[in-house]
Amino acid sequence: xxxxxxxxxxxxxxxxxxxxxxxxxxxxxxxxxxxxxxxxxxxxxxxxxxxxxxxxxxxxxxxxxxxxxxxxxxxxxxxxxx
Amino acid sequence: xxxxxxxxxxxxxxxxxxxxxxxxxxxxxxxxxxxxxxxxxxxxxxxxxxxxxxxxxxxxxxxxxxxxxxxxxxxxxxxxxxxxxxxxxxxxxxxxxxxxxxxxxxxxxxxxxxxxxxxxxxxxxxxxxxxxxxxxxxxxxxxxxxxxxxxxxxxxxxxxxxxxxxxxxxxxxxxxxxxxxxxxxxxxxxxxxxxxxxxxxxxxxxxxxxxxxxxxxxxxxxxxxxxxxxxxxxxxxxxxxxxxxxxxxxxxxxxxxxxxxxxxxxxxxxxxxxxxxxxxxxxxxxxxxxxxxxxxxxxxxxxxxxxxxxxxxxxxxxxxxxxxxxxxxxxxxxxxxxxxxxxxxxxxxxxxxxxxxxxxxxxxxxxxxxxxxxxxxxxxxxxxxxxxxxxxxxxxxxxxxxxxxxxxxxxxxxxxxxxxxxxxxxxxxxxxxxxxxxxxxxxxxxxxxxxxxxxxxxxxxxxxxxxxxxxxxxxxxxxxxxxxxxxxxxxxxxxxxxxxxxxxxxxxxxxxxxxxxxxxxxxxxxxxxxxxxxxxxxxxxxxxxxxxxxxxxxxxxxxxxxxxxxxxxxxxxxxxxxxxxxxxxxxxxxxxxxxxxxxxxxxxxxxxxxx
Numbered sequence: 001x002x003x004x005x006x007x008x009x010x011x012x013x014x015x016x017x018x019x020x021x022x023x024x025x026x027x028x029x030x031x032x033x034x035x036x037x038x039x040x041x042x043x044x045x046x047x048x049x050x051x052x053x054x055x056x057x058x059x060x061x062x063x064x065x066x067x068x069x070x071x072x073x074x075x076x077x078x079x080x081x082x
Numbered sequence: 083x084x085x086x087x088x089x090x091x092x093x094x095x096x097x098x099x100x101x102x103x104x105x106x107x108x109x110x111x112x113x114x115x116x117x118x119x120x121x122x123x124x125x126x127x128x129x130x131x132x133x134x135x136x137x138x139x140x141x142x143x144x145x146x147x148x149x150x151x152x153x154x155x156x157x158x159x160x161x162x163x164x165x166x167x168x169x170x171x172x173x174x175x176x177x178x179x180x181x182x183x184x185x186x187x188x189x190x191x192x193x194x195x196x197x198x199x200x201x202x203x204x205x206x207x208x209x210x211x212x213x214x215x216x217x218x219x220x221x222x223x224x225x226x227x228x229x230x231x232x233x234x235x236x237x238x239x240x241x242x243x244x245x246x247x248x249x250x251x252x253x254x255x256x257x258x259x260x261x262x263x264x265x266x267x268x269x270x271x272x273x274x275x276x277x278x279x280x281x282x283x284x285x286x287x288x289x290x291x292x293x294x295x296x297x298x299x300x301x302x303x304x305x306x307x308x309x310x311x312x313x314x315x316x317x318x319x320x321x322x323x324x325x326x327x328x329x330x331x332x333x334x335x336x337x338x339x340x341x342x343x344x345x346x347x348x349x350x351x352x353x354x355x356x357x358x359x360x361x362x363x364x365x366x367x368x369x370x371x372x373x374x375x376x377x378x379x380x381x382x383x384x385x386x387x388x389x390x391x392x393x394x395x396x397x398x399x400x401x402x403x404x405x406x407x408x409x410x411x412x413x414x415x416x417x418x419x420x421x422x423x424x425x426x427x428x429x430x431x432x433x434x435x436x437x438x439x440x441x442x443x444x445x446x447x448x449x450x451x452x453x454x455x456x457x458x459x460x461x462x463x464x465x466x467x468x469x470x471x472x473x474x475x476x477x478x479x480x481x482x483x484x485x486x487x488x489x490x491x492x493x494x495x496x497x498x499x500x501x502x503x504x505x506x507x508x509x510x511x512x513x514x515x516x517x518x519x520x521x522x523x524x525x526x527x528x529x530x531x532x533x534x535x536x537x538x539x540x541x542x543x544x545x546x547x548x549x550x551x552x553x554x555x556x557x558x559x560x561x562x563x564x565x566x567x568x569x570x571x572x573x574x575x576x577x578x579x580x581x582x583x584x585x586x587x588x589x590x591x592x593x594x595x596x597x598x599x600x601x602x603x604x605x606x607x608x609x610x611x612x613x614x615x616x617x618x619x620x621x622x623x624x625x626x627x628x629x630x631x632x633x634x635x636x637x638x639x640x641x642x643x644x645x646x647x648x649x650x651x652x653x654x655x656x657x658x659x660x661x662x663x664x665x666x667x668x669x670x671x672x673x674x675x676x677x678x679x680x681x682x683x684x685x686x687x688x689x690x691x692x693x
Contacts (some may be wrong), residue, residue: 009430010262011291014262019230021586021645026145027145027509028541029143029145029266030140030141030511031511033140033141033143033182033183033270034140034511035132035179035274037270039369040274045295045296046295046296046299048300048301048304048393048394049301050298050301050397051397052393052394052396052397052550053393053396053397053510053512054395055295055299055514056478057279057288057292058130058178058647059178060175060176060178060281060282060288061174061176061178061179061287061513062288062291062292062295062432062513063511063513064389064510064512064514065510065511065512065515066396066397066400066509066510068158068509068510069509069510069511076295078132
């Protein structure tokens with residue numbers, strides 16, 4: 001099983017592999033509209049304390065996702081932590 | 083009149099561009115049948131053309147009820163024969179984010195035969211970092227004009243005006259139809275490729291943003307910065323607005339003092355003094371607060387900090403069905419519910435905005451403070467405990483504030499669990515916009531618009547209710563004795579309702595008049611007990627209340643009642659306007675009255691058991 005976006009720590013880089021079936025279709029579409037395509041490279045910039053939403057960089061845009069969404073996005077770690 | 087539609091994704095600088103092109107002369111118009119604000123203004127350089135500004139949206143494939151309304155309105159406007167051009171605004175610094183939406187807009191325009199141009203905004207930011215993007219190549223790939231502009235500096239705007247002038251003077255050529263049959267999945271892929279191929283190279287913009295985020299979102303420094311900024315916000319509502327609010331009151335009193343004695347007829351004089359000037363004072367006094375709060379919130383939004391604040395607060399508020407963006411409206415509600423309801427506009431999820439509306443009236447607003455002060459002074463002993471460290475009255479004040487806030491979270495938590503409906507809600511996917519220096523003029527303009535909206539929209543309702551309450555309290559004995567007025571009679575008639583709380587008609591009347599504004603409760607009790615200026619000096623009134631035979635249980639019940647009940651006509655009026663639902667305001671009024679009554683009854687009965 002691939003890790004998810006939510007499991008990333010600050011500084012981790014990954015490629016998006018796909019989405020869980022549990023993620024509602026409208027959410028999946030919105031994520032893709034924001035650039036979270038399968039194959040896209042994502043960097044986790046911030047992983048704040050107390051389970052607050054994490055901060056991710058996709059291309060030149062920065063987004064924050066909470067666990068309700070990020071835990072359904074499957075990724076493959078790249079770089080030093082792969 | 084020929085019309086131009088302006089559309090773009092959020093944070094693309096569209097509104098600033100709209101203001102620059104129309105010279106800040108837009109009016110906010112509610113188009114028939116829609117629930118979103120659409121700005122309309124004449125182009126300064128081409129006064130025969132009208133610019134229509136649509137709310138920012140990420141996609142024409144709507145996923146929430148509100149987005150569906152905005153998209154449907156855009157499609158309706160596209161069919162308007164007077165629409166001669168569509169301008170799609172993109173953020174030139176982040177093409178990846180904007181191009182999928184742009185391709186969707188181009189496809190829709192091709193379907194209906196409307197010409198479309200792309201405005202690549204924020205080229206000033208690219209210039210500042212010595213970055214470029216391939217304008218001509220992108221235009222060729224999109225089969226449409228791409229005009230680099232800067233809404234902030236004005237660069238590229240003359241070329242845009244020239245472009246629009248040619249549109250105005252020419253008959254419309256049908257655009258190429260290269261995307262009409264292209265499905266969304268292909269558009270997404272195309273957008274991705276185009277952004278990578280023609281977008282600005284380098285990540286200097288993201289790196290500077292990341293540096294600031296590592297401070298503002300850090301577990302320690304981020305928390306300190308958050309509390310400091312919220313403290314300033316709270317101070318702005320409570321302290322900085324106060325002198326201007328006092329000034330408004332003073333000015334109204336000055337005008338009233340000069341004008342009222344000139345009126346010969348007694349009834350007309352009383353009406354002018356109490357209903358007109360009293361009623362005006364009751365809502366005009368909020369205008370400075372609304373102005374200051376709107377200005378500061380605009381500052382936080384435009385600088386990019388608001389999105390970070392929402393992120394920080396999201397997790398704890400999510401437990402109660404709210405979002406991080408609910409925090410600032412709720413905090414503002416501790417000062418006053420009216421600007422707080424306006425502040426809830428920033429919440430993009432309609433469901434969470436509704437839940438925030440429900441929480442705001444339970445925040446312990448400043449109008450409750452005089453009521454709490456009076457009741458605590460009358461019913462809570464002035465003694466201390468723990469060697470003087472804890473005063474009972476201070477503890478009671480803290481307790482009632484905490485109780486109100488807890489009730490707000492309890493209500494939203496329960497309602498959100500009972501009405502959980504993910505399909506009409508938006509996920510928490512928040513774009514963190516770059517940090518930017520906000521422009522002063524748009525902020526002032528926005529604060530002015532919001533203040534004007536409050537005066538013109540809510541003012542009518544507030545004034546009407548003020549007049550009704552004045553008539554009930556004045557007739558049939560021309561203000562001689564409140565007890566035998568229609569309001570007094572109503573109080574007597576409603577005595578059975580308040581008797582289970584150990585309260586007689588006097589408190590019933592005071593509760594009825596507090597519907598105008600909660601603090602009126604103190605003044606009404608002062609009038610009933612024959613004490614002048616009870617609002618300024620409560621000591622004689624406290625003694626009278628203590629001597630009137632009302633028990634501590636009733637006093638506690640009143641405290642709880644005021645912590646929950648939504649008897650504030652200004653809040654109800656603005657709630658009804660902002661939510662565009664009279665039913666919601668009425669349901670909340672009735673629901674919170676029942677909740678307040680039941681809680682007060684429970685407290686009174688419990689007090690009877692223990693005393």
